[in-house]
Amino acid sequence: GAGVSQSPSNKVTEKGKDVELRCDPISGHTALYWYRQSLGQGLEFLIYFQGNSAPDKSGLPSDRFSAERTGGSVSTLTIQRTQQEDSAVYLCASRPGGPGELFFGEGSRLTVL
């Protein structure tokens, strides 16, 4: 596709369940980012992948959060034992390696009941 694709666009889950959010970056983009967007908190950095380097996981809020990127392309963000405070829009973005514009997906809206 032409842009960053995320799925699902909406996810409602019960507290305690695990969820997986998927990101398909723009073809050829070696850098991939995950952010969390919530009211009053803006965009919180979660994790950053760059090529084959070890990811920068410094923004993951707890060990319930993890992410992987297979084959340098698709990425999955996993939240285990979801809590109500995990409710937010999770944004994925990609760019070619190095500095420059980030291209964002439309986000996955997660609601934890």
Place this chain on the structure above:
Amino acid sequence: AQRVTQPEKLLSVFKGAPVELKCNYSYSGSPELFWYVQYSRQRLQLLLRHISRESIKGFTADLNKGETSFHLKKPFAQEEDSAMYYCALSGRGGSNYKLTFGKGTLLTVNP
């Protein structure tokens, strides 16, 4: 550590009035600064970056290293400028390409 501060959560102006969205940053090296915008029901997109020194949609932003600021300005606001604006900072090189965002300013331009 890198930090971006946008002191105003909300900013409301009338059409035709000047607008300034404030952004201050903290970074020990030489940063790259950006403004991103999110219009209603659209995805987040780049508005401008300081190294381009461009004017996009009438907006400009000058990097002031002495004041560690990167304020976004437009002399005459339009209703279509109503959106959420995020200031962002990136380091240069290696793992420093993590992009840190401020909490955003919601701009409303009234008719």
